Amino acid sequence: LAYNIEYGPTGFVQGTGPIVTGITGTSYSLTGLSGNTCYDVYVRDSCALANSPWYGPITFCTACNPIATPIVEDFETAPLGSSVNPTAPDCWTNWESTNASGYGYVYNYGTPNGTQHFYMYNFNSATDTIALISPAVAGLTNGDKVLKFKAKSNSTTSGTWAIVGTSASSQDLKNSTILDTIYTASQYGSDYTVHLDAASGYNGTDQYVFIMHT
Numbered sequence: 001l002a003y004n005i006e007y008g009p010t011g012f013v014q015g016t017g018p019i020v021t022g023i024t025g026t027s028y029s030l031t032g033l034s035g036n037t038c039y040d041v042y043v044r045d046s047c048a049l050a051n052s053p054w055y056g057p058i059t060f061c062t063a064c065n066p067i068a069t070p071i072v073e074d075f076e077t078a079p080l081g082s083s084v085n086p087t088a089p090d091c092w093t094n095w096e097s098t099n100a101s102g103y104g105y106v107y108n109y110g111t112p113n114g115t116q117h118f119y120m121y122n123f124n125s126a127t128d129t130i131a132l133i134s135p136a137v138a139g140l141t142n143g144d145k146v147l148k149f150k151a152k153s154n155s156t157t158s159g160t161w162a163i164v165g166t167s168a169s170s171q172d173l174k175n176s177t178i179l180d181t182i183y184t185a186s187q188y189g190s191d192y193t194v195h196l197d198a199a200s201g202y203n204g205t206d207q208y209v210f211i212m213h214t
Contacts (some may be wrong), residue, residue, distance in 0.1 A: 002046045009040040010059055021046065035065030035092055063170075064091035066138035066207065069145060075116040088118070088132060089207025093170045094209070097129035104130045112150055112188040118129075120213040121154070131212040135171050140166070140207055141183060142214040145196040147209055159185045164194045166206035173210065177203050202210075 002024050008017030020028065040057035051165045059205040065179065081087030087106045102122030109117050116211040122128030137145065162184050167176040179200045182192050188200055196202050196209065 001118050002045055004046050005041055005043050006040045006050070007038050008056070010040050011142055012040060012053065012174075014042060029042060029047070030046045033062050034060055034180075035060070037062050037110055042111070056061075064135045067091070068137040068138045071137065073116055074114050075106050076114045078106040078116065080116070082106055082195055089134035091134040095131045095133050095171070097127070098128065100128045102128035102130045102213075104132060119154075122213060129159060129173075131173060131210045133167065134209040136170070136207040137209060140196060140209070141202055141204055147194045147196060148191045149181070149211065150188050152188045153186045155186055157186060159183050160213070162192075162211055164209070164211055166196065166202055167208045167210055168206050170208050173212075176210065177201060177206060 002022045004019060004021045005023065006014060006017045006019045007027065007030060038059060038061040040059050042054040042056035043058070044054045045052035073092070075089060078089035079087045082105055083103045085105065086094045086096075086103055088104075089106070096102065096104070100119070100122070101124065104118065104120040106116055107119035108115060109119070118132055120130040120132070122130055139145070147164060151162055160183075162182045163178055164176040164180045164182065165176050167173050179196065179202060180194045182194075184192070194200065198204065
């Protein structure tokens with residue numbers, strides 16, 4: 001027995017996409033796909049007498065391709081969220097530790113630049129870990145990149161701590177590398193700067209950068 005597949009960008013008209021025939025394995029890898037793009041796949045059984053009806057669509061989305069520096073994210077085009085609707089810019093990841101009661105989302109706040117920023121809140125610093133993870137950074141492994149960002153505490157009277165590091169994955173921070181711990185003031189001020197190099201502890205292999213609130 002064998003099967004055929006047809007695929008194309010989500011919403012494509014069936015009959016206009018590439019068709020792969022005679023597949024006999026239990027899995028098949030599509031090549032030449034674009035990054036950060038969703039695709040529809042249709043599958044049908046192919047036997048000697050006739051083909052079955054098409055089954056589908058089965059929809060999946062590809063990961064973002066590594067992005068070249070300089071990367072500038074001001075959150076202006078990211079969807080707004082809330083405590084029950086976590087959001088993040090396209091190709092960024094809003095990450096929470098297991099069973100976290102805190103949250104992170106894009107928030108409408110006009111200081112210091114534009115009208116939006118990313119807000120992180122934790123109820124319990126002992127159990128909640130909230131982080132914003134960047135897209136894969138092209139050339140990060142060269143060890144010559146610098147992260148600059150603005151941050152502030154939500155308190156008007158005291159600051160809070162932010163952790164900056166790198167990770168091999170945009171979905172998991174279990175094996176992440178911490179590069180710096182920064183005390184953020186109660187008001188926006190000068191940029192915070194972290195060098196993503198060996199002198200700061202960068203391991204030379206991670207592709208993602210994160211800012212974490214604990």
